[in-house]
Amino acid sequence: MSSRRIKVLLGTNKGAFLVDGGGDRSGWKVSGPFCGGWPINHVVGDPATGVIWAGGGGEWSGAGVWRSEDGGETWEVARLTKGTIDDWAANDPDFAKMMGWTEESLPFEDAFSQVWSLGYAHGTLYAGTKPAGLLASRDGGRTWEKVESLTDHPSAQSWNPGAAGLVLHTIVSDPSDPKKLWVGISAAGVFATEDGGATWERRNRLSNAQSCAEHAHPAAPRDGEIGHCVHNMMRAPGEGDLLYQQNHHGVWRSSDGGRSWDDVTEGLPSTFGFPIRVHPRDADTIWTLPLNGDSVGRFPPNAAAAVWRSRDGGRNWSALREGLPQEGCFFTVLRQAMAGDARDPAGVYFGTNSGSVFASLDEGDLWSEIARHLPTILSVEVLES
DSSP states (O other): OOSSOEEEEEEEBTEEEEEEEETTTOSOEEEEEEGGGOOEEEEEEOTTTOOEEEEEEETTTEEEEEEESSTTSSOEEEEOSOOHHHHHHHTOHHHHHHHTOOOOOOTTTTSOSEEEEEEEETTEEEEEEETTEEEEESSTTSSOEEOHHHHTOTTGGGOOOBTTBSEEEEEEEETTEEEEEEEEEETTEEEEESSTTSSOEEOOBBSOGGGOOOOSSTTSOBTTBOOSOEEEEEEOSSSSBOEEEEETTEEEEESBTTSSBEEOOTTSSOSOEEEEEEOSSOTTOEEEEEOSOTTTTSSOGGGOOOEEEESSTTSSOEEEOTTSOOSSOOOOOOTBOEEEOOSSSOOEEEEOTTSOEEEESSTTSSOEEEEOSOSOEEEEEEEEO
């Protein structure tokens, strides 16, 4: 049994939850909800220190990032923008007293309504917001500054919102180079910096535009680009900048840091899905969870759940169904709701909008439900500490 404990970190629409599996990934115990019951879009942790951060908020509370230094026992929030509660309480002393509200100066006023994503790398905590923007904190989430260079990108006026709005939902770092960062924005696409955020390049180019058939769907590839509605993206382990993404119209692979993308969707039952997961040591092993499309329900094809795995970088795919519901399954797995651990064999975890968490401790061959009856699960991450 490993001495490092496994905690599955969950963001839900009713707060953050933790699912503790100890060192042997068994006897799973759920704790929560945390973070004042706020909608929490993303929860991440630092394996070196065990610190956990949770980003979220909404129209009522405003946006903020919660922090726990004791494994989730206690939390404090850095509020970033105001919400309806502030407007009401400022004009109603009785309401303010009932809610325990005190006036405070918030750093970003009403610039955004939610934190949608978090990423921690090289001592910097990043936060993606709705509407799309990027924040950085160099003191563990206590204070924040806006990365203006991304907001001021020349293409910004052409960014269009996806169904959930214009959100920066994915933050990808390079473990060996603190100056490299990739972000995913729906529906504006992939952006990358290699100079610590001073400048950003938009990276959505098809590797071979001539081979791409035209599709009627507005999010499909066209005009030499793969489509701007990126859903999730992850960097593969090892040297080089190998990236994978699931977008609104397929699974894609880039061997050059997103400068060009190859379509690796063939063999999957649909082009639509939200999450993508890469093996912690094998750059050619990936997992995704296809859904039946945005116009027909966004649930597993034939209402039978399957995680699909490729062992060769997306050239071939196989369906992994053992332990997953095969009849009457209508759940959705959202963009940030699949994660993994670094054990051998690697564990893979996903959460559903129906409140279940499924885990495979053998890289997808066998699945089991480790938590159920939770609120809608918006994100899943794993902390080993």
